[in-house]
Amino acid sequence: MKRLSGLLVFCALAAAWEGLSRWGVVSRLYFPPVSTIAATFWDLTVSGLLPGQALSTVSRAVAGLLLALAVMAPLGLAMGVSRRLSALLTPTVELLRPVPPPAIIPAAMLLFGIGTGMKLVVIVFACSFPILVGAVDGARSIDPGFRLTAAAYGLSRRDLLFGVILPAAGPSVAAGFRTAVPMALIVAVLSEMIGASSGIGHYILRMQRTFAIPEMYAGVAMLGLWGLALNAGTQQVLARLLRWHAGWKGGI
Amino acid sequence: MLTIEGLTKSYSQNGSPATCALGGVSFSVPKGAFVSLVGPSGCGKSTLLQCVCGLMRPTAGRVTLAGREISAPPPEMALIFQNAAASLFPWFTILGNIRFVLRRAPGSKAQKLETARSALAAVGLADFAEHYPWQLSGGMQQRAALARGLAYGAEILLLDEPFASVDAQTREDLEDLLAGVARQQGKTVLFVTHDIDEAVYLADTVVALTPPPAKVAAILPIDLPHPRDQIASREDRRFLDARKAIHALLRRV
Ligand SMILES: Nc1ncnc2c1ncn2[C@@H]1O[C@H](COP(=O)(O)OP(=O)(O)OP(=O)(O)O)[C@@H](O)[C@H]1O
Ligand SMILES: [Mg+2]
Numbered sequence: 001m002k003r004l005s006g007l008l009v010f011c012a013l014a015a016a017w018e019g020l021s022r023w024g025v026v027s028r029l030y031f032p033p034v035s036t037i038a039a040t041f042w043d044l045t046v047s048g049l050l051p052g053q054a055l056s057t058v059s060r061a062v063a064g065l066l067l068a069l070a071v072m073a074p075l076g077l078a079m080g081v082s083r084r085l086s087a088l089l090t091p092t093v094e095l096l097r098p099v100p101p102p103a104i105i106p107a108a109m110l111l112f113g114i115g116t117g118m119k120l121v122v123i124v125f126a127c128s129f130p131i132l133v134g135a136v137d138g139a140r141s142i143d144p145g146f147r148l149t150a151a152a153y154g155l156s157r158r159d160l161l162f163g164v165i166l167p168a169a170g171p172s173v174a175a176g177f178r179t180a181v182p183m184a185l186i187v188a189v190l191s192e193m194i195g196a197s198s199g200i201g202h203y204i205l206r207m208q209r210t211f212a213i214p215e216m217y218a219g220v221a222m223l224g225l226w227g228l229a230l231n232a233g234t235q236q237v238l239a240r241l242l243r244w245h246a247g248w249k250g251g252i
Numbered sequence: 253m254l255t256i257e258g259l260t261k262s263y264s265q266n267g268s269p270a271t272c273a274l275g276g277v278s279f280s281v282p283k284g285a286f287v288s289l290v291g292p293s294g295c296g297k298s299t300l301l302q303c304v305c306g307l308m309r310p311t312a313g314r315v316t317l318a319g320r321e322i323s324a325p326p327p328e329m330a331l332i333f334q335n336a337a338a339s340l341f342p343w344f345t346i347l348g349n350i351r352f353v354l355r356r357a358p359g360s361k362a363q364k365l366e367t368a369r370s371a372l373a374a375v376g377l378a379d380f381a382e383h384y385p386w387q388l389s390g391g392m393q394q395r396a397a398l399a400r401g402l403a404y405g406a407e408i409l410l411l412d413e414p415f416a417s418v419d420a421q422t423r424e425d426l427e428d429l430l431a432g433v434a435r436q437q438g439k440t441v442l443f444v445t446h447d448i449d450e451a452v453y454l455a456d457t458v459v460a461l462t463p464p465p466a467k468v469a470a471i472l473p474i475d476l477p478h479p480r481d482q483i484a485s486r487e488d489r490r491f492l493d494a495r496k497a498i499h500a501l502l503r504r505v
Contacts, residue, residue: 108325146340151324152331153404154371163352167343248342248386 025103032214039220050200057192057199058226060116061184064123068180072128073173076135077165086136095131101126101187105194114195119188126187127180134176138169171245174238180235185227254281254304254408256438258313262301262465272387273299275465277314286434286441288451290467290498291461298334300466301410305329317408330406334413334444336397340385346372347381352402357405359492371403372396373444374429376422399425403432408440415450421456424482427454435478452494453480460501463502470501 014034019031020026044050079086105122112118144166148162192201200223207216239246273296281287291297302308304315305321306329317329325331340349342388350368357364366419372378375395377388385393395417398414411430415423431454434441445451451458452474460469475490485491 144336145333145335146341148302149333149339149341151307152305152329152333154325154327154356155353156480159352159355163355164341167341170343244343244384247384250411 024068029213032217037214037217037221040214041221044215044218045222050203050218053198053200053203053219054222054226057188057201057223058185058230059241060119060199061123061188061230064120065127065177065180065184066187067120068124068127068131071124072132073135076132076173077139077161080136080139080169081133081165093129097129097133100192102194102226105191106239108191109195114197118195119191119199122191123184123187125185129185130176130179131173132176134172134174135169135178138172139165141172142168167244171242176240178234178238181230182227185223185230189223253283253318254412254442255316256304256435257299257316257351259300259303259310259315260312260465261303261308261310272465274303274313275467277466277468278313279471281440281442281469281496282503283440284438286443286454286456287433288455288458288463289442290448290451290458290502291466292463292502293446295414295461295464296414296466297461298412300461301331301412301442301444305331305393305410307331320482323449328406329408330401331410332397332401332414333414334420336393337385337390339397340393340400342384342386345382345384346377346388346396346399347461349385350403353404367405368401371399374402374433375399375426385481391422394418395422395426398430407438408442409434409445410442412444413446414443416446419427419501421472425449428482430454431478431480448495448498449486452498453482453485456493458498460498469500472497 017031018034021028021031021100028090041050075089077125079089102124104125105118108118112121146164146168147160150160157161188199189201189204192199196202204216204219204223207213207219257278259274259277260272262270262272264270275504277296277300279287289300299308303310304322306315306324306326309323317326336385339345341352341473344352347368351364354364354368360365364453369378369381372381375398377392377395380388380392380396385396388396394414394417398411401409401411414430415426418426427450430441430443433439441454443451443454458474460471460472461467462469472494474494476485476488476494
């Protein structure tokens with residue numbers, strides 16, 4: 001029911017846009033009717049142009065996310081466990097973390113050109129910090145009871161790592177990852193707008209420059225849908241992996 | 253023989269004054285003996301168990317097992333923690349918790365599964381093997397932690413108030429289960445409890461501690477025949493005498 005009324009609001013807004021545009025209250029060039037945008041969206045989707053552009057963007061975002069996860073989750077766990085490593089790396093992390101990721105795009109272009117490499121570097125940079133911080137916090141806040149139990153039962157370091165530290169820190173790493181997903185998409189699109197010859201970000205900008213306004217909006221809509229799918233997919237996978245945590249924290 | 257000599261532990265906190273939990277505790281637990289440890293709340297019983305199994309370094313004194321000093325948890329000891337909820341891993345099921353601590357034990361996968369399942373059956377949790385710890389009540393969690401400790405197969409069991417939150421009937425069943433396992437398998441047990449009756453009922457020897465900083469107030473041999481019976485043993489003269497003596501002792505100190 002709540003969902004339905006939310007959808008109704010969305011439809012009402014879309015209808016208002018349609019009306020304002022058709023009656024000429026707003027510029028029809030800049031705000032083409034929603035029905036026109038939808039038709040364009042449909043044509044471009046069927047022709048495969050829009051999905052293709054979006055796919056190259058989203059796949060870069062996902063690759064960057066997974067790369068950041070593969071490097072930063074282990075590093076963060078190690079920093080959370082080892083005081084020495086943490087003391088060694090924390091100042092660097094704290095100095096780099098506040099840098100808005102787009103700020104490094106020019107430098108990345110200088111070093112890597114405008115290809116996929118540059119974009120991956122920027123995406124990985126953006127995603128690294130939430131994941132790293134999540135992993136450090138997760139490893140640091142493990143209940144001492146769990147560690148004591150592991151020690152009392154003579155578990156090996158390997159078992160401690162995979163059976164205790166990793167699952168205990170999992171929810172915190174997941175929270176960091178969830179924050180990183182939209183950031184990956186943002187930075188992927190932005191890097192394409194600044195330097196690229198492909199991708200949905202580049203497409204949107206090109207359509208704007210050639211006054212193909214319905215195409216521009218169609219690109220934005222496509223990106224929105226992908227963002228939705230990416231968030232939902234992430235949520236699905238994490239919920240499955242962390243089912244115990246939802247039950248534990250929600251249960252009592 | 254497990255020997256505890258002059259065990260002293262003070263928790264130093266930066267800023268606030270140090271808490272002296274153990275003030276030189278000495279006693280020994282012969283191989284195969286069942287020793288109950290009683291003492292007022294906060295006197296350092298949990299601290300003592302953690303020092304005994306090498307999880308915590310004492311400030312002074314030492315613990316030796318067959319002459320070897322203990323500095324890290326030895327494989328022949330299992331500690332069943334007071335707080336089961338903080339000791340059972342919430343990401344494993346009850347069965348998973350037991351199988352996890354058996355990972356390094358000898359034997360095939362199937363054998364270990366069998367061990368885990370029979371330990372669960374022994375504490376009455378056979379139907380809850382696939383449940384997560386947080387799906388169980390406090391008393392069931394304690395039983396699960398007990399099952400895990402028993403399944404581990406250590407020769408020496410250190411139990412920290414394992415029956416504190418189960419009902420009277422279950423408690424009697426678990427006491428008899430523990431006594432039976434200990435006798436049949438010749439285990440050495442150091443059993444911490446608040447309950448003087450329980451301490452006397454189970455033990456060959458009761459060690460009573462003073463309020464903190466804890467010292468040994470008395471060591472009382474319990475001269476009751478085995479196997480014990482929940483009704484007959486508790487009515488026995490010797491049971492009542494021992495119980496009275498410990499009561500008097502704990503009140504006096
Ligand atoms: N980690 C700790 N840091 C500082 N002080 C502690 C710590 N653990 C225990 N203590 C102190 O040591 C003393 C003994 O604690 P301990 O838990 O060993 O008592 P206990 O005899 O097991 O009590 P109970 O019967 O209530 O479980 C208490 O005064 C407590 O405040
Ligand atoms: Mg205690």
